[in-house]
């Protein structure tokens with residue numbers, strides 16, 4: 001079975017391009033080889049076929065999990081994510097876990113978190129003055145939001161302990177090559193070896209998380225996602241175990257921290273170069289605010305691909321692909337198709353207010369199908385609240401030229417971190 005065409009350059013070269021210049025790399029391979037295109041990188045043991053046509057993307061999202069599991073692509077995260085994690089499960093187990101973990105993201109419950117998120121955003125932005133690297137500050141803010149809203153951390157002491165422990169573990173997880181190498185070896189060569197140090201950091205983090213869980217069990221209530229997760233009951237009416245709650249909290253942290261920080265860093269990078277958009281945001285129209293959030297996520301999606309590994313041959317876009325290869329909906333390319341988004345490369349929030357508005361189906365920064373981002377309503381709300389708070393600032397770019405995209409672990413960020421001048 002032939003694979004679709006793709007660059008013949010060695011995997012090492014494609015890997016470097018994928019990390020250093022992901023946007024340019026994807027555009028180049030798409031211009032040269034069309035859709036679909038096959039690429040080879042060091043992360044993947046086998047080639048990855050990228051699709052961006054909306055019909056093909058729909059087919060990828062609809063592939064049965066028994067044939068195209070997504071959990072296997074995150075397998076390297078298992079030592080941190082844990083065995084109950086939604087990220088590594090597939091099929092029935094995944095759907096069961098998804099029903100549980102989505103409880104806090106429904107309607108009224110989600111809206112109850114808005115005032116806390118808005119207050120954290122206002123507090124963060126009130127300290128901005130002079131040169132600010134938005135990505136650094138947004139990593140801080142999105143972590144603070146997760147600690148307070150998801151984990152329900154109470155008081156500065158509890159938050160500070162968790163913050164330190166998160167840094168200790170996430171720094172290792174963010175280094176993909178290190179994580180992959182450690183996951184392969186997994187030999188504890190003592191507390192000073194990389195794997196030994198990582199295990200110790202995870203144990204320390206787990207001990208703190210289990211403490212928080214125990215305290216919340218002892219004093220129920222409060223308005224955190226953890227409080228809502230404690231109320232879960234499985235189909236036999238059993239409450240979740242501590243280890244299960246631990247894995248749920250870690251899944252929300254791993255999936256919701258760097259992604260939101262990257263999306264917000266792009267928002268500042270784009271707004272600094274579009275003063276008229278910032279001025280209109282200041283007028284306070286909620287529909288326009290929503291349009292800006294949608295347009296940031298379209299023009300600079302934080303995740304570029306949603307990959308699946310084929311366990312059996314599968315037919316996508318009229319072509320049969322062999323077992324073993326990875327197939328992916330390429331979110332980046334799909335969100336930049338001229339046939340769907342006229343002037344696709346332009347940052348034009350107004351397009352969302354056109355009559356008729358763009359078809360929402362091909363807008364896929366949160367993926368699609370049964371693995372669509374479980375935290376999307378929260379992520380959009382967080383972006384709205386940060387941008388609402390940012391609208392009053394005067395923001396200029398440090399350098400006039402747009403920042404290019406760079407890969408940082410799993411997400412794509414502005415290469416200078418969204419460097420802006422405030423005031």
Ligand code: HEM
Nearest residue numbers: 252255256259260263302306365366367371373374375379
């Ligand atoms: C702008 C920020 C975000 C973006 C762009 C984003 C994007 C995505 C995408 C594309 C996927 C699907 C991956 C796939 O199909 O393989 C995903 C999955 C997921 N996201 Fe998000 N995400 C964001 C924020 C969040 C937040 C804030 C949370 C939680 C607090 C979250 C929780 C999750 C979870 C739990 C999954 C796994 C869903 C499953 O496997 O069923 N995400 N996200």
